[in-house]
Amino acid sequence: MTAVIDFQGVTKRHGPLTRLDALDLTVNQGEVLALLGHNGAGKTTTMHLILGLISPSAGRVTVLGGAPDGVHAATLRRRLGYLPENVSFYDQLSGREVLDYLARLKRGNRRQVDELLERVGLGDAAQRRVKTYSKGMRQRLGLAQALLGEPQLLLLDEPTTGLDPAATRDFYDTVKALRERGCTVLLSSHVLPGVEPYIDRALILGGGRRLALGSLDTLRHEARLPLTIRARGRLVGQDWRHGWEDPRIEARPLNGHELTLSVPAEAKLAVLRRLADSPGVEDIDLQPPTLEHLYTHFSARHAAGERGDAP
Numbered sequence: 039m040t041a042v043i044d045f046q047g048v049t050k051r052h053g054p055l056t057r058l059d060a061l062d063l064t065v066n067q068g069e070v071l072a073l074l075g076h077n078g079a080g081k082t083t084t085m086h087l088i089l090g091l092i093s094p095s096a097g098r099v100t101v102l103g104g105a106p107d108g109v110h111a112a113t114l115r116r117r118l119g120y121l122p123e124n125v126s127f128y129d130q131l132s133g134r135e136v137l138d139y140l141a142r143l144k145r146g147n148r149r150q151v152d153e154l155l156e157r158v159g160l161g162d163a164a165q166r167r168v169k170t171y172s173k174g175m176r177q178r179l180g181l182a183q184a185l186l187g188e189p190q191l192l193l194l195d196e197p198t199t200g201l202d203p204a205a206t207r208d209f210y211d212t213v214k215a216l217r218e219r220g221c222t223v224l225l226s227s228h229v230l231p232g233v234e235p236y237i238d239r240a241l242i243l244g245g246g247r248r249l250a251l252g253s254l255d256t257l258r259h260e261a262r263l264p265l266t267i268r269a270r271g272r273l274v275g276q277d278w279r280h281g282w283e284d285p286r287i288e289a290r291p292l293n294g295h296e297l298t299l300s301v302p303a304e305a306k307l308a309v310l311r312r313l314a315d316s317p318g319v320e321d322i323d324l325q326p327p328t329l330e331h332l333y334t335h336f337s338a339r340h341a342a343g344e345r346g347d348a349p
């Protein structure tokens with residue numbers, strides 16, 4: 039596998055403040071990595087280091103085989119696409135004029151402009167001034183400019199902020215198509231619902247430090263969070279709160295028709311057996327911890343450690 043991004047012990051300090059602390063990270067070609075963290079966690083700092091806008095105080099950053107702040111920076115930047123967190127454009131220009139202008143600056147192919155506007159769903163609005171665009175349309179234009187020149191690496195900072203659920207889904211579908219072409223994508227986000235099917239791994243940052251890194255399965259394994267089991271049916275007549283072998287199991291019956299259980303992974307089969315053997319149970323749903331649960335878990339553990347009240 040080819041490493042597109044490689045961080046070896048990367049630290050970025052600013053006076054007394056450590057914005058990023060000894061980060062090790064390798065991202066391979068065609069991978070989609072979600073960069074997650076609270077405000078100030080170090081997500082934008084990581085992206086700025088990849089773009090070569092800032093240099094590390096210690097450690098080594100390699101992007102597409104070179105140092106992004108070194109002599110190859112200009113060539114390298116043409117192979118990167120970047121959607122900043124607060125993207126803004128010349129409001130008096132139309133979407134097409136904005137993109138045409140940026141294509142010239144990036145020395146990209148201007149014939150790409152119309153195709154990109156179509157790809158992000160702005161074909162019909164291409165002639166309208168940007169000042170008449172909604173937040174979602176501006177974000178799409180931002181994505182189109184990041185895609186100028188067929189970049190091999192895309193950095194998308196909070197790309198779905200302000201987008202409605204349909205626009206968010208469209209956006210992620212575009213990311214999926216790019217990934218299928220072999221493009222590597224890094225997207226930072228606070229907004230997690232909906233992102234899971236589109237990412238290969240997540241990096242959770244806290245206070246500039248790496249709190250967790252891995253696929254959803256790896257993070258679930260590491261966090262060992264309970265899973266949720268839901269049963270539906272005619273559930274009256276049994277004391278569901280008690281009688282479980284494992285004391286960690288929490289059962290919450292609701293109006294005689296629904297039962298929600300919080301179950302440690304090791305007790306899953308025993309719970310499923312009891313439910314399946316209960317005549318009133320008509321349906322069972324199994325929900326492993328979501329990325330949002332995992333994010334909350336790792337961030338809370340970090341916050342507790344910082345306060346000194348970690349278990």
Ligand SMILES: Nc1ncnc2c1ncn2[C@@H]1O[C@H](COP(=O)(O)OP(=O)(O)OP(=O)(O)O)[C@@H](O)[C@H]1O
Binds near residue numbers: 078
């Ligand atoms: N130009 C700068 N000068 C000094 N400190 C900075 C600068 N930019 C960011 N920081 C600090 O570095 C730390 C990491 O910030 P960063 O912007 O990377 O976080 P983030 O995870 O992107 O947060 P957000 O979600 O708020 O965008 C924060 O403590 C922030 O205050």
